[in-house]
Amino acid sequence: MEQRGKALSMLTRRFPDVGWEICIEQIKPGSRIGHYSYRPRWRSDASGAGQVVARKEMYDFARMALDLLIAWPSHDEKTLGDLVESLQGMPEEDETKVWDLIDEWSQKAGEVAKTALRERIRRFAFTRRGHHRKLGEATCDRAREAYDSLRPHDPVIRHGWLFADHWVQESTDEIEDEDFDYQKRDERIDRLRSEAMAEIWTDHGFEGVKELIASSGAAGTVGRYAASRVTGIKPQVDFIRRCLSLDGDLRSKAEWCLQGFLLAIGDDSRAKLLQAAAEELPAEEHKRLFICAPFQAITWRLLDGYGEDIRRVLEGRVPVLGPVHARRAYQTDGLPSGGTAPPRGFPRRPHGFQGR
Numbered sequence: 001m002e003q004r005g006k007a008l009s010m011l012t013r014r015f016p017d018v019g020w021e022i023c024i025e026q027i028k029p030g031s032r033i034g035h036y037s038y039r040p041r042w043r044s045d046a047s048g049a050g051q052v053v054a055r056k057e058m059y060d061f062a063r064m065a066l067d068l069l070i071a072w073p074s075h076d077e078k079t080l081g082d083l084v085e086s087l088q089g090m091p092e093e094d095e096t097k098v099w100d101l102i103d104e105w106s107q108k109a110g111e112v113a114k115t116a117l118r119e120r121i122r123r124f125a126f127t128r129r130g131h132h133r134k135l136g137e138a139t140c141d142r143a144r145e146a147y148d149s150l151r152p153h154d155p156v157i158r159h160g161w162l163f164a165d166h167w168v169q170e171s172t173d174e175i176e177d178e179d180f181d182y183q184k185r186d187e188r189i190d191r192l193r194s195e196a197m198a199e200i201w202t203d204h205g206f207e208g209v210k211e212l213i214a215s216s217g218a219a220g221t222v223g224r225y226a227a228s229r230v231t232g233i234k235p236q237v238d239f240i241r242r243c244l245s246l247d248g249d250l251r252s253k254a255e256w257c258l259q260g261f262l263l264a265i266g267d268d269s270r271a272k273l274l275q276a277a278a279e280e281l282p283a284e285e286h287k288r289l290f291i292c293a294p295f296q297a298i299t300w301r302l303l304d305g306y307g308e309d310i311r312r313v314l315e316g317r318v319p320v321l322g323p324v325h326a327r328r329a330y331q332t333d334g335l336p337s338g339g340t341a342p343p344r345g346f347p348r349r350p351h352g353f354q355g356r
Contacts, residue, residue, distance in 0.1 A: 001057060005064050012068055020072070020079065026065035029088040066090065070097050075105055077113040081120035087139060099142040103149065111152040118150040119161050123169065155203055156211045159196035162189070163225075166218045193225050201229040206242050209257070210250070219253040223260030233276050236265070240277045244285050258292040271298050278306070286310055 012019030053061075072079055083098045090098070106114060125135060125143035135143070152158045162168060168189050200208040209226050213219040223243075230239045239261065246254035262270055274293055278286055287310050293299045303311050 001060060004061065008064065009068065020069070020082075023065040023069050024082050024086060026062040027069070027086045027089045029086065062089075066094060070094065070101070075101055077109070077117040077120075080105060081117050084117075084121055084143075085124050087124075088135075092138070095139060095142070099146060102146050106146075106150055111154055111157050114150040115152050115157045115160060118147055118152075119164075121147050121150070122161070155196065155199045156208050159200065160212065160215055162193050162196050163212055163216045163218055163222050165216075166221055193221070194228060197222075197225040197229055201226065206239065210242075210246065213253045213257050214250060216253070219256035220260035220263075223257035223262075224264045226257070227261045227264035230261075233273060236273050237277045237280055240273075240289065241281060244281065244288055255288065255292050259294075262292060263294050267296070267298055270294075271302065274299070274302055278302075 008019065008022065012023065069079075069083060080098070080102055083101075087095050087098065102117070109117075121143055125140060126147070200212065204211070209222060213222050216222055226239070230236050240258060243254045243258040243261070262274075265273060270293070274289065277289060281289060286306060290299060290303065290306075290310060
């Protein structure tokens with residue numbers, strides 16, 4: 001046991017990343033099922049190895065690992081987040097030490113790091129999974145205090161969790177409500193997102209949207225809510241132009257953002273907007289513009305005034321965008337005036353069909 005402790009201490013000093021993972025595994029809550037290790041039959045170099053340990057030895061080693069974790073020389077949002085998620089396996093006095101470490105660390109940490117730890121605390125204590133953990137009242141109170149103290153001032157960082165993904169996990173308060181209504185919850189999330197986007201747009205404008213989609217897994221949702229803040233043809237055209245100007249790692253996310261933005265605008269207004277944007281954008285950006293537009297008949301009508309190469313690009317994307325929208329665009333509204341046939345695999349409109 002003593003040798004094992006010395007080896008673990010040396011490992012944490014020389015290879016801290018590896019040492020941290022080994023230590024944190026000793027205190028993580030959850031099932032701990034072990035089996036005998038394989039031992040060679042014809043060699044004696046594994047003599048004494050592969051045997052299960054007694055419970056006291058297991059506890060002593062876990063205690064040693066926990067002491068190393070709490071006394072870690074340089075904590076950050078990752079190490080503190082790991083400790084928070086392992087609180088269930090700690091004695092009460094050690095839980096208090098962890099929360100005190102968070103309070104001390106938060107005095108000097110940056111807003112991005114604070115937000116990352118704040119989100120891990122929220123997911124640990126204030127979501128459906130946190131509710132199933134049956135945390136004690138003292139733990140929930142300290143979690144709430146830490147969550148409030150880590151609140152960032154920048155609205156982009158503060159509201160990032162609302163746009164991190166399409167689905168926002170329920171809070172504990174929602175789950176405990178016997179009359180929990182998913183429709184009302186969706187309305188509340190919609191309101192929170194709308195208020196968040198209003199604050200972000202007021203303080204930062206397009207740069208705030210750019211920062212938001214950089215860390216978001218739901219760029220289309222960001223664009224959809226941005227559409228409610230950008231009114232008027234000129235500001236909307238400028239939003240489109242700036243989305244298409246983003247390149248590198250943000251290029252794909254910017255296109256998803258633009259798709260959500262255009263989808264949130266009404267059909268009549270969208271047609272005028274696409275036409276105005278196409279007039280101001282360079283010719284090489286026309287393809288990206290129409291690819292980001294909703295795959296609807298109104299988009300096909302606009303293509304009559306542009307080159308055949310743009311139409312072919314959109315036709316090639318029909319299988320990706322889905323047969324339902326394709327059939328609706330072709331069958332209900334008919335072919336564009338250019339007379340281009342539907343892509344292979346999609347039915348033509350029957351002769352004499354008038355639609356509904």
